Amino acid sequence: MGTTQLETVPEPKYWHLKTVLTEALDSEFSVGEILPNERDLAARFGVARATLRQALEQLELEGRLQRRRGVGTTVAPPRVGVAVGTEQHAWPGAASDAWQPVDCDQAAPPTAVAKALETGADEPVHTVRRSRMSHGQPVATEQLYIPAASVPDLTAIDAPSGPARARAVLRELQHLTLEGQDRAVELGSARADDAKELDRLPGSPVLVVTTRFFAAGRTAALSVATYRADTCRLTFGDSPDVEIHHDPEQRAS
Amino acid sequence: MGTTQLETVPEPKYWHLKTVLTEALDSEFSVGEILPNERDLAARFGVARATLRQALEQLELEGRLQRRRGVGTTVAPPRVGVAVGTEQHAWPGAASDAWQPVDCDQAAPPTAVAKALETGADEPVHTVRRSRMSHGQPVATEQLYIPAASVPDLTAIDAPSGPARARAVLRELQHLTLEGQDRAVELGSARADDAKELDRLPGSPVLVVTTRFFAAGRTAALSVATYRADTCRLTFGDSPDVEIHHDPEQRAS
């Protein structure tokens, strides 16, 4: 009764491979250890390299492996918890919010961003780029869109672009009263520039966190942050130290 | 200067294909429309089917396409915003929290769950399975782990399993005073059972939301929710109606 599925269906090879490899990773390998190369592994399991790669891709997606061209495949450490929701109700750039200003310029935003900011499609906004590190590794990049109206007192005290400019814009932002904020998380694939900064290939899976900041009845700033999906676990509470998950098919009945 | 990259690197075919297809989707197709089959598309673009598939996979990951075996590839509607963080500080099962109880039994949880609940590894806990719908489609499944200590007054009023039992357990939970909660989001791949319920293939990318509920100084319940990554955008604020994102490489400089 219930879901008594005898599964006459033959399990795909890559799926079974993934299970086997997962168990091997749990028992016979330690973090940082490098695996045999793909050609050897494929031969050892008696499958084509493409099939072996399908299994490795999934394991990398799940954060169990790390593959680097020209180097090899290594066992990844557990995902690092990255706090996203702690500094509730604080402007980006407040105190030290784990982000590091990288650059800033003034340009017309993508149409979707312009819509969210309720600015004209061609009206230039301040675009701050920031990056976030964890354990010495880059884990996220961010584009912060700030309409000129949100930083009215910004003067030409600094260069029109560069990190100094970024800091100046963020400093001005603090003068506004933050009335609320709004977050969304979705899966995306890394653009070429983000990928380069995250030390990944273009198209790598990323978690995209979109945050809207409200002030004076408007959307005063919009942040689009791109986190490496393979290495990050986004935490929204107070304790970024949990580690649930990672159990292959642990459910029978 | 800065990042003046002339890119002597030849762009991978599948990446270029993805760009072309994205533009085609934006301009020439409407939601729900079915694309030519993979063999025809591959021929039309002069690439092998495997290469074409690599592009389609990415587009599906980004929620632009929906592929179904035996049917075809269709243009997906924009991702649906799914509220995850609104009902702050409420027990699962309170009022109507968008989740529908499916089943419940009492079994020893996976070790990682047992650790988070601070129960013995072999101590059975109530395991409630719930599912969540949106626009008539299943978007998430959940496993709720509730230690027996959290529902001390639970009697044998109902069957030891089944939806009725699930509701009884959730009802008992409300009697506790919720002291706080804790959330994390990470990328995962669908287990076979979850995949079946979400109408996806095993291994499909999913967003795993882990929530800990605190009461009486302990972790009184633990929820592991699995959302379809292709169709869902998880929202944590009050307005699930934003739509940022979706712009191919809209950054030159």
Added chain:
DNA sequence: TAGTGGTCTAGACCACGGG
């Protein structure tokens, strides 16, 4: 039964990283 996407193979060549 016909047509779709999903899996798999056995090759080939390329881009990158490190000696």
Added chain:
DNA sequence: CCGTGGTCTAGACCACTAT
């Protein structure tokens, strides 16, 4: 330079869905 993972090909067969 060599060895690694990344890309690509041209096939084959299978599982599923609709008719």
